[in-house]
Amino acid sequence: MKVRSTDPDLSTIYNRIKNEQIDLQPDFQRGEVWTSSKKKLLIDTILREWQVPPIHVILNDDDITQEVLDGQQRLCTIRDFMDDKIKINGNLKPYNNDLMEVHGSTFSRLPKKLKLKFERYAIRIFEIYEYEKGEPGELFNRLNQSLTLTGAEKRNAYVGGTRKQIKEFVNQLNDLNVGKEFLGFSDLRMAYHDLFARLGYLLELKDLTANPSDKDLEDLYREDRLFSDEVVTALQNAIYTIATIKDEVSNNSVNVHITKASIFSWLFFISM
Known part of the structure; x- marks a missing residue:
């Protein structure tokens, strides 16, 4: 051919x-x-x-x-x-x-x-x-066999400060060796990026009950609406806290069942 x-x-x-x-x-x-x-x-x-x-x-x-x-x-x-x-x-x-x-x-x-x-x-x-x-x-x-992109994968195409902030949160998580073994899920299909995008969005609103749609998050990236310094610092500290908890759990052989929903709640309340 x-x-x-x-x-x-x-x-x-x-x-x-x-x-x-x-x-x-x-x-x-x-x-x-x-x-x-x-x-x-x-x-x-x-x-x-x-x-x-x-x-x-x-x-x-x-x-x-x-x-x-x-x-x-x-x-x-x-x-x-x-x-x-x-x-x-x-x-x-x-x-x-x-x-x-x-x-x-x-x-x-x-x-x-x-x-x-x-x-x-x-x-x-x-x-x-x-x-x-x-x-x-x-x-x-x-x-025609390509995968349907997740919301996080689509948002990742918007180059800008918002994407950079999210990537830095994910990099910090990786640098502290907090991953699938502790969290219960991996960053496959940019799941960690989605986690931090939603966390940052809710922390700006100070409302855990808010339920941002994929379009809300896409607008966040498209319009390059940066998270405030207060939210960025709070999330960075929350990630360090989660890493400390992970080390304590590992060192003391404590069996803790963590889900995506529970880690989301932990990070949110630690950041508040």
Whole structure:
């Protein structure tokens, strides 16, 4: 199997779809299942000129038409937007004045400058050719077997001071050799990062009964709202206290059953 790459703009891609040079419904695709909000998020990404994942297509025997191996939802969304079937959501964070001004607009109603920006946006396309039977299907399965990210893993993509603070708490825990053997759970899928993000959030509110959603925590990272010095110091001291308790338990061979919920409560009340 051979692969080559091209970078056509969206105007070219749209015309190929309309001329049936690109087949959006090959047998191995799953159908158009994206929600309206997800489609609008892709359009917003393109209008901000941010990077979009590449498309994988298979070149047919006629050396002209292509079947979409991976990226069907993205191409369907682009086609539908340029067909005026999708309206822009100009209220997505981080706020952008240019996009807020065209909130609710369809493609044909965009200002000329913004319309050209969309049409000229280029997407990397990997074209597969000279392949053996079964190779495209195997590639499709490999491209679509990735794990669903946890909230903590998604938040970790937001580079900033908040992420740095959380990482420092986790590093302190590791430096003091406080881990799965004592806590009862590991940092798999960034579980410790999630623990400290929630702790910091509740300590700022001084309310253990609050129940922040993944969106609340994502906004914390996205807006880079730093924890106060008071909360940071309190959590650092609480981690040292937990490490001391762990050493005492270990040295005296005391059997203590700790859960994620109990360690959360311990850290919270020690920090208060």
